[in-house]
Amino acid sequence: MNQAELGAALRALRQASGKEAKAVARSAVMSTAKLSKIENGRVAPATADVERILTVLDVSPEIKAEYLAVARAQATEATAWRLFRRMGYHKKQEQIRALESSMALLRLFQPSLVPGLLQTPEYIRAVLEPKGLTEAQLFRTVSARIDRQRVLYDTSKVLRFVVTEPVLRWRLLPPAMMAGQLDRIVSVSRLPNVDVRVVPLDAPQRDVPGHSFVIRDDRVVTVETTHAEVVVTDPRDVSLYVEKFDRFASVSITGDAMRDLVEGIRDAFLRERETP
Template sequence: MAIDPEELGHSRSDLAKALRELRVQAGLAGDRLARRCGMTQSKISKIETGRTVPSLVDVELILRALEVPAELARQVFDLARVANTEWQDIRALRKKGLERKQAELAALDQSSSEIRYFLISMLNTLLASPEYVRASLAHVPGDTSRAAMKKLERQTVLYDESKAFTFVLTEQAARWALLPPRAMVMQIERLVSVSRLPNVRLGVIPLGKHIPESPLNTFTVYDSSLATVETETGIITLRDRRDIKAYRDAFAMYEGYALFGEEAREKLAEWSALFLGGL
């Protein structure tokens, strides 16, 4: 099913209207539907007025309780899938202030216990040196000092051993020369340092290795509840369990091609030597 970012906001109100109409057609009061679904009447009311976006499980429970025919249920479920997809336009994020996005990501870090990062062409905030963070913001208009500070503050979560982090990055991500050679050497040293943390697994995929699948986007999976996908113009947030499973499966596949532990650190040392050779 194609997802048009422009339609995501409309889908939420459309879903609320559809669920409300189905309940009325079934001749059920809100409190009776709530009892059948094991929900509160307040939750049903919030769903039907669009104040709460129901999860896919919530929608499935409601459709079963209303005994909605299979074809109509499929249409409503597809609508629910779109409603559970969020689009954040990069231009809008910049207008609001990138530090707000960092606060949102920090909250996701804190509320998750197992986080998987797949990085294609650049390193992410948790792996970046201060110089790399500043360079990654250099193209953004205006004062980015607060955003840089928030990015660096987020890195403290790596030392929370109640959480598990797995990073899989391509050689391109590790070697993309966002900085001059000497600073890139320091950046690679940071990757080595992070790879030694007890709750972190850091894997690298060298170029030249035969991989029958080709990745299209950088993505992150938080536990089994949420996935984010980065594009050139924004970020897609997915909550549909089928989408999350697809990205977890993709991550596991790429993870299988990566080098970890001492093998990864040896490869990072090779790439660092290439930068040193350019000095």
């Protein structure tokens, strides 16, 4: 099945479902024009696009697996951030939320920033402000990311985070706000379906961080670079990221030991705030 055939097959599934294109596009977090281009074979859909469409159409697991296998034939997809900005970063957050709603397992490695699902509103704003958004755009994107965080409380999902110790010390906010961000990490780490780990600076290492990445259900990896978001779906490549995640998880600390480390850094921020 090629690109045109995949689009035609998706259109046939939608028509068989009795759902209008506008309703499917809205639920799949894309424009009706984009859905039309996919269905008519004029644009190659990203794997995430196909998955959202199939989820809305409520197809059988067998059909979903077959169609996703075709979508993954193009193993790596890159979308420039300028395109997301044109679309609206809040729309990107809505797309991620739709993807996370259908996953069972998330594994996230982050050597640079507090992961988005763990960020406080103040931290989110600090991350987004260099992007030059208007106040209205900033408000909508912050709100959309906070809305995504509801997935943390869905006990049908397992969420695993591994961050490096410098993430906890990187001063994107004033000391008091950084202390609040670290409190947030400690609080979320106590949720029964959430595992937060920290790779301490004094731990012997067998690997180098490189960059952040997110693995969802052993099926898709998302990598954020300076200019674009890269999506990897070839199982051979996905397995490389799973192995890298496991290596860092194996040298990280979790549970009370992790919370002791985070709270120690938090207390240092608080003492700094209190210093005349």
